[in-house]
Amino acid sequence: MDMAEIQVIKQHLIDPEICIRCNTCEATCPVGAITHDSRNYVVDADKCNLCMACISPCPTGSIDNWRAMPRLRAYSIEEQLGWDALPEELSPEQLADLAPGADVQTAAPEAAVSPLAGTGEEVFNSTRYGATVPPWSAAHAYTNLYGAKSAHKTITATVTGNVRVTEVGREYDTHHIVLDFGTTPFPVLEGQSIGIVPPGTDANGRPHHARQYSIASPRNGERPGYNNLSLTIKRVLQDHDGNPVRGVASNYMCDLKVGDTVEMIGPFGASFLMPNHPRSNIVMICTGTGSAPMRAMTEWRRRLRKAGKFDGGKLMLFFGARTREELPYFGPLQNLPKDFIDINLAFSRTPGQPKRYVQDLMRERAADLAALLASPDTCFYVCGLKSMEEGVVLALRDVAQQAGLQWESLAEGLKRDGRLHLETY
Numbered sequence: 001m002d003m004a005e006i007q008v009i010k011q012h013l014i015d016p017e018i019c020i021r022c023n024t025c026e027a028t029c030p031v032g033a034i035t036h037d038s039r040n041y042v043v044d045a046d047k048c049n050l051c052m053a054c055i056s057p058c059p060t061g062s063i064d065n066w067r068a069m070p071r072l073r074a075y076s077i078e079e080q081l082g083w084d085a086l087p088e089e090l091s092p093e094q095l096a097d098l099a100p101g102a103d104v105q106t107a108a109p110e111a112a113v114s115p116l117a118g119t120g121e122e123v124f125n126s127t128r129y130g131a132t133v134p135p136w137s138a139a140h141a142y143t144n145l146y147g148a149k150s151a152h153k154t155i156t157a158t159v160t161g162n163v164r165v166t167e168v169g170r171e172y173d174t175h176h177i178v179l180d181f182g183t184t185p186f187p188v189l190e191g192q193s194i195g196i197v198p199p200g201t202d203a204n205g206r207p208h209h210a211r212q213y214s215i216a217s218p219r220n221g222e223r224p225g226y227n228n229l230s231l232t233i234k235r236v237l238q239d240h241d242g243n244p245v246r247g248v249a250s251n252y253m254c255d256l257k258v259g260d261t262v263e264m265i266g267p268f269g270a271s272f273l274m275p276n277h278p279r280s281n282i283v284m285i286c287t288g289t290g291s292a293p294m295r296a297m298t299e300w301r302r303r304l305r306k307a308g309k310f311d312g313g314k315l316m317l318f319f320g321a322r323t324r325e326e327l328p329y330f331g332p333l334q335n336l337p338k339d340f341i342d343i344n345l346a347f348s349r350t351p352g353q354p355k356r357y358v359q360d361l362m363r364e365r366a367a368d369l370a371a372l373l374a375s376p377d378t379c380f381y382v383c384g385l386k387s388m389e390e391g392v393v394l395a396l397r398d399v400a401q402q403a404g405l406q407w408e409s410l411a412e413g414l415k416r417d418g419r420l421h422l423e424t425y
Helices: 024-028 077-081 092-098 248-254 288-306 330-334 358-364 366-374 386-402 407-416
Strands: 008-013 034-036 041-043 065-070 155-164 174-180 193-197 211-214 228-234 261-268 281-287 315-321 342-347 378-384 420-424
Touching: 008 041, 024 034, 041 077, 065 092, 155 228, 174 248, 193 228, 193 248, 211 228, 211 248, 211 288, 228 248, 228 288, 281 288, 281 358, 281 366, 281 386, 288 315, 288 378, 288 420, 315 358, 315 366, 342 358, 358 366, 358 386, 366 386, 378 386, 386 407, 386 420, 407 420
Parallel strands: 281 315, 281 378, 315 342, 378 420
Antiparallel strands: 008 065, 034 041, 155 174, 155 261, 174 228, 193 211, 193 261
């Protein structure tokens, strides 16, 4: 018998019941083994090299699932895309029937060696620089208090505010939405996210899965002392290829009225957290609604400063959008004191002006960024579209190298100490 016929592998699978479709795993995978459709995220057993790069960044743990399967009968992508739940583990007897004589492993595999290791081939992969641990001084984050496999399936919040934060009549319709939890505890930190569960069913009659949104308010609430939070949500009316599409959750949320109720799960995220050390510096780099966690961090620092608990740490923001009119929170940004936050705005489609992106501004501010890169008290946060990530990390590398800093050793420290966080989608 051909050995391939009896080889048993631990197949890497994603649990569709608790996955919040945040795209973190697909964005992180260095070999392109993870893909998705409108329903599920799945792993291609033929491509997965067991490098484990996707395990730690997953906010829910849905990625950390394995099934012993004969290699030639591994679950296909098509099968996984149709799942509502993971299949049961095969018993030893079932495996013996499928692959007689196989040596079955029962634990999840160890991380594999990168396929490029030792080859001398240098491929720039921005995801490998992102930290999966929080800064040492970050507050403790509570996660997964509500969800498919939690004691409580969802938490109900009431809409207490829904305000458009981009100009009316412009293509980008972005809303600032405030949700109140009443007397039910729901502790969150800046940098965490929640999952919104839209009502109704999809085209196949199945309940909609949750959509992830970053929290835009500080830990003590959108209104200090109130048990609430805010979200920054852009109404989705076309896909990444420009084809017309009506985003289920974004349109549902943008159309909510004060007094409506919303079902949520979460909170999620235990690494994209701000430092609590009062002298720590924070560099925030974002586009569009990637500004949500940056707004939360900035507002928390503003409140600390007002209370006399802000001790010299610098705030620096690089914020990009197509035009000034499409930049969320443009007005409030102008009111922040210049000695509190260093704001740099990039617009890529201003009529009569050259295209400018956040990485262009970063290179223009190279001297200031180099000093911040060299300081162990500085944390960097990148949030926005996936397409921005590589350019931003390359800009950081260029700034470091031009200043005579050793990028690889510096980047290793940024990752190890939870000082460079990448959250793109």
